[in-house]
Amino acid sequence: MSNWIDNIVWDEDGLLPVIVQDSISKRVVMFAWMNRISLEQSLAHKKAVYWSRSRNKLWVKGEESGNYQLIEDIHLDCDYDVLLLTIRQEGGISCHTGREGCFFNRINMHTNEIEINDKVIRDPNDMYEKKNDK
Amino acid sequence: MSNWIDNIVWDEDGLLPVIVQDSISKRVVMFAWMNRISLEQSLAHKKAVYWSRSRNKLWVKGEESGNYQLIEDIHLDCDYDVLLLTIRQEGGISCHTGREGCFFNRINMHTNEIEINDKVIRDPNDMYEKKNDK
Numbered sequence: 001m002s003n004w005i006d007n008i009v010w011d012e013d014g015l016l017p018v019i020v021q022d023s024i025s026k027r028v029v030m031f032a033w034m035n036r037i038s039l040e041q042s043l044a045h046k047k048a049v050y051w052s053r054s055r056n057k058l059w060v061k062g063e064e065s066g067n068y069q070l071i072e073d074i075h076l077d078c079d080y081d082v083l084l085l086t087i088r089q090e091g092g093i094s095c096h097t098g099r100e101g102c103f104f105n106r107i108n109m110h111t112n113e114i115e116i117n118d119k120v121i122r123d124p125n126d127m128y129e130k131k132n133d134k
Numbered sequence: 135m136s137n138w139i140d141n142i143v144w145d146e147d148g149l150l151p152v153i154v155q156d157s158i159s160k161r162v163v164m165f166a167w168m169n170r171i172s173l174e175q176s177l178a179h180k181k182a183v184y185w186s187r188s189r190n191k192l193w194v195k196g197e198e199s200g201n202y203q204l205i206e207d208i209h210l211d212c213d214y215d216v217l218l219l220t221i222r223q224e225g226g227i228s229c230h231t232g233r234e235g236c237f238f239n240r241i242n243m244h245t246n247e248i249e250i251n252d253k254v255i256r257d258p259n260d261m262y263e264k265k266n267d268k
Contacts, residue, residue: 026160075237103209
């Protein structure tokens with residue numbers, strides 16, 4: 001593996017923040033974390049693999065829902081401590097709520113209220129039961 | 135201040151990751167952190183104010199370079215623990231290296247080498263000396 005990975009500045013937990021942008025809509029659809037193993041697996045398969053901090057384990061994005069993220073481009077920031085993934089989103093759904101992306105809570109800066117304009121494309125119950133049906 | 139801020143899930147250091155996207159180019163230009171005070175100041179002035187973890191103090195983006203970030207839109211993610219700012223970038227430069235954004239290190243997935251295609255728009259030495267000249 002090349003030395004750009006060796007030069008990454010991991011945080012104190014050995015993790016790297018990852019911003020995920022859809023290559024077609026250009027929307028920022030997700031934010032997640034990677035450790036070195038998940039980054040190497042992501043590169044090997046050209047599919048996003050994250051480190052789940054809540055479950056404390058590798059998380060192949062899409063392994064339950066089928067909504068894999070195919071990696072088209074990778075950029076590292078000026079400080080070598082944040083990654084930007086440009087992806088093609090299978091199923092068109094990045095968020096576990098069944099929406100295109102996770103940033104659907106828009107702050108109305110006049111009223112200070114949250115507005116949700118993004119539609120639920122697929123019922124999450126349906127999305128995550130799929131695997132068990134097989 | 136409305137209760138959406140009260141519902142934010144801050145990390146153990148009282149911080150929130152913030153993704154910054156340019157409203158015109160749609161590029162992700164920066165990644166930074168906010169604490170509650172910096173968020174409230176950002177909302178009050180509609181200009182991005184971050185928490186600098188390296189300097190351990192409030193950081194009015196642009197206070198030295200003049201490259202303020204005018205906030206056009208704010209989105210909170212599904213878990214209420216990540217913010218997406220859509221901004222208009224004064225001076226067209228978000229990165230301290232003098233480039234449009236910080237994610238200029240493109241990984242060539244064939245060669246595993248880093249390629250830098252983003253031009254330096256303005257010499258950082260010139261950019262940060264400006265204030266002292268006044």
